[in-house]
């Protein structure tokens with residue numbers, strides 16, 4: 001939090017000593033505190049279903065992750081099965097070892113913010129289908145700008161926005177911030193990989209990229225039965 005990001009430990013120590021000794025006047029020009037999100041919904045890129053559903057599922061995903069890609073059609077099928085009885089919140093957790101995960105995640109935010117939820121879900125469909133195009137291996141010789149161009153084309157296809165508009169949105173601070181918050185939120189929830197699933201605030205280690213619809217039903221069906229009994 002101190003405005004000395006680039007100094008080594010020893011100079012930091014020296015600076016602290018000088019500061020403690022009153023050598024540096026306090027100017028009052030502290031680094032601005034980071035902006036905080038307005039509401040919890042800002043942590044998710046897309047939310048489906050009502051918050052009044054008694055069952056909510058938080059999906060932590062990385063669009064460049066092969067296991068998330070495997071889980072995606074299963075998740076979509078489970079969403080259809082339970083319709084609005086379950087609330088789904090999709091959180092992006094771009095993994096650092098997927099070089100392009102962050103910019104691809106920004107694409108989803110642009111599609112959701114400047115398009116709508118349907119457009120964001122189409123963007124995710126496109127990203128999973130063409131995941132290989134942004135893989136570490138295939139983008140080794142590409143510039144960041146070139147990868148951004150690939151992402152922009154996907155957003156354009158999903159939203160119908162103009163290419164130049166998409167490019168500009170991808171560089172907006174607010175879009176970057178949304179992905180940062182999403183990442184931070186996931187780490188606070190002890191998320192360390194993708195896909196990971198939290199049902200009614202509890203991490204469910206039994207569900208992962210290899211789970212099928214039957215596995216999901218094992219968790220969701222009893223909860224919904226119990227809810228129906230109690231209501």
Ligand SMILES: *[C@@H]1O[C@H](CO)[C@@H](O)[C@H](O)[C@H]1NC(C)=O
Nearest residue numbers: 115116117118119158159160
């Ligand atoms: C969402 O965005 C898509 C793509 O731009 C558009 O075709 C669709 O009509 C929009 N849906 C709603 C509910 O606004």
